[in-house]
Amino acid sequence: MEPVTAARLTILDPTSESRPARRELLARPESIDGMTIGLLDIRKPRGDVFLDRIEQLLTERGARVMRYAKPTFTKPAPADLRHEIASQCNLVIEALAD
């Protein structure tokens, strides 16, 4: 008698079949003194109030602060803006507020 074997089912992968590259976070800096820090306002209401205070605190600690804003909070930051921040800053803080 033939051994009983269940038919094997083959299905097609419904996903993009790609996995995002994993990147390690950079080491936390010892000090922010002399560093350029970007503050990205995602354009939620009153995010500026929050960021104004953060800017003040960072400046007191010797950092140079650059301010940026997304065109709208509902959409990802445009590639050019991301490039601008990356090329001008050592660190970036993205701020959500409501």
Place this chain on the structure above:
Amino acid sequence: MTKPVLPDGFVVVVKRECATCVMTEPVLADISRSSKLTVYTQDDASFPESVPHLHDEDLAVSWHNDIETVPTLMRIENGVEVARTVGWSRDAWRELTGLGHLGEELPVMRPGCGSLSVDPDIVDKLRAQFTGSVLTARQVEMAAAEDEFESMFNRGWTDGLPVIPPTPERVLRMLTGTTRKPDEVIALAPPDLVPLTVEKVAINAVMAGCLPEYLPWVIAALEAVCNDKFNMHGVLATTMPVGPVIVCNGPGTKRIGMNSGINVFGQGNRANMTIGRAVQLTIRNVGGGRPGEVDRATHGNPGKLSFCFAEDEDGSPFGTLATERGIPGGVDAVTVFAGEGPRCAVDQLARTPDELVTSFAACLRTVMHPKSVMAFDVILVVSPDHSRLFAEAGWDRRRILDELHSRLQIDSNTILRGVDGMAEGLPDRFRDRTVPKFRPDGILLTHAGGGAGLFSSIIAGWANGDMGSQPVTVAVKS
């Protein structure tokens, strides 16, 4: 697999099970006496006994030559088919073979039978066997003891409900619903902006439970949501409860059996339930948009499984949404709208259109918050019982919308922050103005629902315009 080359001369495809084929056996013998004849038999390798023949056991000859009926008689010259007739027709067989005496003893004509190669029970398997190479998605083999339904849950491929396993046979059958090539890229699927192929859409459409004839609608809806205007990325990422609401128009909605009537937003209709589901599964699986990841909705809404319906065009006194949005009448189209769940607007006592629009305006006033203005669009789904009042009074779409907007002009001092004990409201700089509840094109009027019930329905939107999501209408392509 490459197409087998047919030998020159006459070629006939038959099967024993077909009485017409059996009847033509003497004719086949007759042809073979004077001409080069090749007979392929589909089922019984010994048939027809009186004529030399080949067994098309794997049905490759039948499949690749699109044999739909047996007997099929063809004339082949230099490897190319130059003539074909199906079933038995004495005149047609005589003309094709040039043998004027053929089949004198047979009836003038007799229809043939279905070819085995188009037998519904095996056609999917043959399609996979002979055309499966068009598929490029990774094949996942289930272990013999693996439960495929549980496995698909475990892989994170479902929306929380079971899905149909997307086997190559089912996906190829799904692809028969469109003329587009499987490798055609129809959009970049957000949020990961992955090139979205027709094949991947078909896989997810199978999983959702779609029939092949729904596939063009799924593709159109995906084209409509995957762009900067609709902003599917933002619709996913928002903490608000919205998802894509799909309004379908055109004669095709009837052809594929969509519901525009009783329980139009509810359960029970395969097309309504699975077209929206296929769109969401595609965004989830291909685009990578999953709840708790990019999808940050505080509550979401049950319509994020599928919120798709057809407009009741025949009963509408104010035309169709698609026509209003620039699609010619009679053309199939989808309109996508970032919307929350529907809610009921009751008025059982209005007997004039003025009374009814005044009621509608009061209900619409509360969209998102009674003190919120201009930030959100809305779909107003008017029921047949309500639309009758407009029809009888001769109010068209423009009139209804004008009357609504005129009743939704608000004294800003009544909706400033803090007024009526509610912190929510407009900043003080808006004091002493009249502000509209909705922007001028912010009310989308549609017609749907069962024939009884003096209720209409409101589907509120999300942040509108360039800063949020705009409704998008696209034609459905076969």
